[in-house]
Amino acid sequence: MASSGAQSDPSPETILVTGGAGYIGAHVTAALAASGRSVVVLDDLSTGTADRVPDGVTLIEGDVGDAAVVGAALHDHGVTAVIHIAAKKQVGESVARPLWYYRQNVTAMATLLEGCVDAGVGRFLFSSSAATYGMGSGGVIEEDDPPRPINPYGESKLIGEWLLADVARATGLRYAALRYFNVAGAVSPELGDPGVFNLVPMVFDALTRGERPRIFGADWPTPDGTCVRDYVHVADLADAHIRALDALQATGGEVTPEADAAETVDGLVLNVGTGQGSSVQEVIDAVGRVLGHPVDVEVVERRPGDPAALVASVDRITDVLGWSTSRNLDDMVSSAWEGWLALHPEAASLAE
Numbered sequence: 006m007a008s009s010g011a012q013s014d015p016s017p018e019t020i021l022v023t024g025g026a027g028y029i030g031a032h033v034t035a036a037l038a039a040s041g042r043s044v045v046v047l048d049d050l051s052t053g054t055a056d057r058v059p060d061g062v063t064l065i066e067g068d069v070g071d072a073a074v075v076g077a078a079l080h081d082h083g084v085t086a087v088i089h090i091a092a093k094k095q096v097g098e099s100v101a102r103p104l105w106y107y108r109q110n111v112t113a114m115a116t117l118l119e120g121c122v123d124a125g126v127g128r129f130l131f132s133s134s135a136a137t138y139g140m141g142s143g144g145v146i147e148e149d150d151p152p153r154p155i156n157p158y159g160e161s162k163l164i165g166e167w168l169l170a171d172v173a174r175a176t177g178l179r180y181a182a183l184r185y186f187n188v189a190g191a192v193s194p195e196l197g198d199p200g201v202f203n204l205v206p207m208v209f210d211a212l213t214r215g216e217r218p219r220i221f222g223a224d225w226p227t228p229d230g231t232c233v234r235d236y237v238h239v240a241d242l243a244d245a246h247i248r249a250l251d252a253l254q255a256t257g258g259e260v261t262p263e264a265d266a267a268e269t270v271d272g273l274v275l276n277v278g279t280g281q282g283s284s285v286q287e288v289i290d291a292v293g294r295v296l297g298h299p300v301d302v303e304v305v306e307r308r309p310g311d312p313a314a315l316v317a318s319v320d321r322i323t324d325v326l327g328w329s330t331s332r333n334l335d336d337m338v339s340s341a342w343e344g345w346l347a348l349h350p351e352a353a354s355l356a357e
């Protein structure tokens with residue numbers, strides 16, 4: 006359990022993680038703490054929980070959009086780098102409440118950046134998303150492909166990248182925007198994803214309710230007819246944050262991999278995926294392997310706004326950070342299952 010209140014003797018290198026009590030943020034926080042860094046979490050606990058913040062890490066309960074809270078967090082703790090993970094992330098909700106999404110994800114980020122400039126924070130990592138690409142081009146996506154988000158959630162992430170690029174140009178802030186693809190798995194059951202917004206927990210949820218998981222279309226132009234996505238283990242993702250933070254520190258200036266990458270002049274935009282696509286059917290087959298029996302599915306109509314395939318090009322992150330994934334789809338599904346069981350013990354009978 007986290008401690009709270011101001012530290013009287015901040016270490017020279019202190020990292021503020023916003024959203025550190027959430028699914029991904031807790032993994033990043035744990036990885037940073039395990040690497041010996043001093044970490045402070047700022048989280049309003051709107052979807053996160055305090056028990057995800059490791060012992061020894063200060064939790065400040067507050068809103069990233071509150072300038073006074075941000076200013077105090079940065080100054081009181083001598084923060085030198087910020088990892089901005091806090092956001093609202095539900096596509097459907099963003100379509101229904103666009104202005105609220107812009108306030109949560111864009112206005113709040115502007116407030117955080119203002120505080121960072123004021124406090125002289127030198128480095129900033131931002132949780133961006135593959136949602137910035139929208140429908141993509143039907144296959145492997147490179148960072149320089151045109152971003153064409155198709156909903157307010159994806160738009161809010163792209164605007165966040167623009168905010169960062171503009172602030173970096175004006176102030177010299179060094180940054181990396183990490184475009185996460187489909188994040189799954191957990192390092193331990195208690196850090197499992199409590200939300201039911203991604204495919205793996207959605208499959209577990211349907212099975213737990215005694216229903217067949219639904220596949221939205223089996224007639225896509227993909228090898229088995231179901232949609233293809235790039236799933237990345239949350240532990241590999243957390244490792245990418247540590248490498249990105251170190252890369253920004255090591256360079257002390259521009260970290261542009263190619264001089265002609267106009268949108269990354271003052272920072273770095275990186276896909277975080279495996280470079281390998283898995284189809285919905287392949288994910289469901291992996292669930293079947295974990296449960297010890299095949300999973301029966303229901304094929305329904307396609308959903309509007311679903312690209313057939315969205316897979317990350319990982320050339321840039323491999324080149325710039327020397328990062329690659331070490332966990333596969335079965336690792337993600339089996340660890341996600343342990344996390345699901347921790348929250349839904351009644352599901353235990355689903356496994357043979």
Ligand SMILES: NC(=O)c1ccc[n+]([C@@H]2O[C@H](COP(=O)([O-])OP(=O)(O)OC[C@H]3O[C@@H](n4cnc5c(N)ncnc54)[C@H](O)[C@@H]3O)[C@@H](O)[C@H]2O)c1
Nearest residue numbers: 024026027028029048049050051052053068069091092188
């Ligand atoms: N989960 C994925 O597959 C995925 C994919 C791409 C990008 N992302 C991005 O990763 C980030 C984390 O996602 P997650 O899956 O861990 O979600 P999550 O909901 O588990 O975590 C978000 C955390 O931020 C906190 N938070 C939200 N708004 C806040 C605010 N205004 N002030 C302070 N704290 C606030 C929440 O309480 C929560 O702890 C988000 O920015 C999301 O857009 C996630």
